[in-house]
Amino acid sequence: SLKVIDDDGGVDSISKTIRVRNVAPEISVDFPFKANEGDTLEFNLEVLDRGENDTFTYLWDFGDKNRDSTLNPIHIYNDNGQFTVFITVEDDDGGIDMFEKIIDIKNVSPTIKVNIPDTLLEGSNFSIDARLGYDPGISDSHKFKFDFGDGYISNDTNYQYLDNGDYNVIAMIFDDDGGSDSISHIVHVKNVSPEIQIDFPPPSYEGIPIQFFA
Numbered sequence: 001s002l003k004v005i006d007d008d009g010g011v012d013s014i015s016k017t018i019r020v021r022n023v024a025p026e027i028s029v030d031f032p033f034k035a036n037e038g039d040t041l042e043f044n045l046e047v048l049d050r051g052e053n054d055t056f057t058y059l060w061d062f063g064d065k066n067r068d069s070t071l072n073p074i075h076i077y078n079d080n081g082q083f084t085v086f087i088t089v090e091d092d093d094g095g096i097d098m099f100e101k102i103i104d105i106k107n108v109s110p111t112i113k114v115n116i117p118d119t120l121l122e123g124s125n126f127s128i129d130a131r132l133g134y135d136p137g138i139s140d141s142h143k144f145k146f147d148f149g150d151g152y153i154s155n156d157t158n159y160q161y162l163d164n165g166d167y168n169v170i171a172m173i174f175d176d177d178g179g180s181d182s183i184s185h186i187v188h189v190k191n192v193s194p195e196i197q198i199d200f201p202p203p204s205y206e207g208i209p210i211q212f213f214a
Contacts (some may be wrong), residue, residue, distance in 0.1 A: 011190040021176060022181040024055060024095030025049040034104045037080045038136020044072050060084040060132055063103070080107035080177055109179030110135035110142060114171040116185040121192050122164045128157045130171050133181070140175040148170070149187070164191035 001015035019035035028046040034039055048055055060068040062075050063083030077083065086100040111133035117126055130144050147153045161167065167189060172182040201210050 022049045022091070022093035022095050025054070025089050025091050025097050027089050027097045027099055029089065029099045029101070031085065031101075032103070033101060034106070035077070036106050036108050036136065037077050037140075038108060038138070039076065040070065041075050041077070043068075043075060043085070043087075045087065045089070047071075049091060049095075051091065051093070054093065054095075056092070057090050059088045063142075077103075079137050080105045103132045107138050107140075107175070107177040107179050110137075110140065110173050110175050110181055112144075112171060112173040112181045112183055114183050114185070116169050116171065116187060118186075119188045119190065120161060122161055122189050123192060125158060125160050128159075128169070128171060130157060130173070132139075132173065135179075137173060137175065137177070140177060142176075143174050145172045145174070146170070148196045161187075161189045 001013060003011065003013040005011050010073075012199055027046045028048070029044070031043040032041060043060060045058065049056075050084075050088055058069055058071055060075075062068070062077075062085055064077060064079075064081075066075065068075065069152055083103050083105065085103050086098070088096060088098050090096045112132040113131050115129040120126055128146055130143055130146070135142070143155065144157075145153065145155050146157065146159075147170040148159050148161075149169050150161065150165075152159070167187045168184055169187050170182055170184045172180060174180045
């Protein structure tokens with residue numbers, strides 16, 4: 001409004017309503033577009049808005065069924081794949097800006113921990129203690145396989161060598177995304193001396209043939 005008073009006391013005034021429209025915020029986003037599963041990733045957001053008094057709400061959708069409403073969130077992808085990251089910023093007057101980008105998360109191979117005996121006796125049963133060492137992709141599933149060094153390959157941890165010798169045992173782990181790890185170990189299988197078992201016949205008479213069973 002404007003009011004004018006002259007030096008003789010004359011007064012006039014005028015008023016007019018000015019409508020100031022809201023301007024939507026503009027966002028600038030920074031985060032890595034490639035990473036490994038299990039990495040701790042920082043998502044940085046900068047908001048530019050002509051309305052200095054505006055307040056904002058944030059919604060991050062990381063594409064893996066996880067969301068966040070903070071300005072600069074931290075997120076970890078628990079499995080590999082391509083995920084569409086979507087961010088929406090809205091000011092308190094309804095102005096909106098959005099951004100989306102695909103992030104490529106690579107698989108990381110698991111590691112294996114294994115305990116294999118050094119020495120065995122031929123014919124004795126033994127078991128391999130194999131377990132997952134580490135996998136940052138906590139959503140991965142895993143399978144084990146064992147090469148016992150004598151031509152036999154199995155996912156069974158129990159085995160028995162039927163002859164003495166040195167055998168190179170390989171323990172392997174595979175995740176569901178093609179990652180793998182293995183450990184080899186030489187097992188020394190010792191010979192076991194034979195044991196003789198004889199069935200003696202009952203008492204007999206001279207001149208009568210006797211048969212022995214061994």
